[in-house]
Amino acid sequence: SQQGEEDPQALSIQEGENATMNCSYKTSINNLQWYRQNSGRGLVHLILIRSNEREKHSGRLRVTLDTSKKSSSLLITASRAADTASYFCATDVNDYKLSFGAGTTVTVRA
Amino acid sequence: GAGVSQSPSNKVTEKGKDVELRCDPISGHTALYWYRQSLGQGLEFLIYFQGNSAPDKSGLPSDRFSAERTGGSVSTLTIQRTQQEDSAVYLCASSFQEVYGYTFGSGTRLTVV
Numbered sequence: 001s002q003q004g005e006e007d008p009q010a011l012s013i014q015e016g017e018n019a020t021m022n023c024s025y026k027t028s029i030n031n032l033q034w035y036r037q038n039s040g041r042g043l044v045h046l047i048l049i050r051s052n053e054r055e056k057h058s059g060r061l062r063v064t065l066d067t068s069k070k071s072s073s074l075l076i077t078a079s080r081a082a083d084t085a086s087y088f089c090a091t092d093v094n095d096y097k098l099s100f101g102a103g104t105t106v107t108v109r110a
Numbered sequence: 111g112a113g114v115s116q117s118p119s120n121k122v123t124e125k126g127k128d129v130e131l132r133c134d135p136i137s138g139h140t141a142l143y144w145y146r147q148s149l150g151q152g153l154e155f156l157i158y159f160q161g162n163s164a165p166d167k168s169g170l171p172s173d174r175f176s177a178e179r180t181g182g183s184v185s186t187l188t189i190q191r192t193q194q195e196d197s198a199v200y201l202c203a204s205s206f207q208e209v210y211g212y213t214f215g216s217g218t219r220l221t222v223v
Contacts, residue, residue, distance in 0.1 A: 033211065042114075042201065042214040043153075088152065096141060097166065098212065102152040 023089030135204030
């Protein structure tokens with residue numbers, strides 16, 4: 001069963017705008033990760049945030065984590081056409097396994 | 111290698127036939143995972159290898175599915191007597207330190223007709 005759930009399922013924005021997506025999970029975690037998937041193939045690891053961190057940045061990406069609400073958000077600033085993809089959050093089920101949500105599909109319009 | 115390599119990238123097979131999917135992980139990555147992704151869905155865990163052993167096979171959907179890993183490197187996922195519901199993208203991932211960031215291959219898109 002999936003631990004994380006992304007919201008919204010789909011998002012369409014204009015190039016240059018920001019995109020925000022959320023992830024909620026059910027059980028306590030040690031870390032939460034975000035991945036991107038282009039064209040339904042391999043996933044690319046974007047960022048990992050540990051349970052004792054509240055915010056993390058990587059380039060145009062900003063991730064927040066609220067363990068009290070069991071939720072995380074991914075913000076992509078100044079979006080580009082190349083950001084069109086599906087984005088997945090993943091939480092550690094144990095010390096070796098990740099559980100992935102169903103993903104948010106982001107479309108960036110030129 | 112530089113990345114995780116999966117072959118074939120696409121496979122069309124007739125219902126009832128056996129298929130083998132191959133994964134070549136990043137050199138030195140001891141952990142290897144197989145996931146399955148059906149159309150528009152999230153990733154479904156299949157199996158985890160640490161070295162050549164598989165401590166967690168809990169995600170394999172039926173006894174038609176099996177996997178092995180040899181030399182702590184290449185892994186093969188075998189599906190016997192394929193069914194139409196086996197159609198999906200099969201993704202392999204490896205990592206150096208378990209959950210701290212997986213590197214995925216590009217997947218094998220399996221279509222059972």
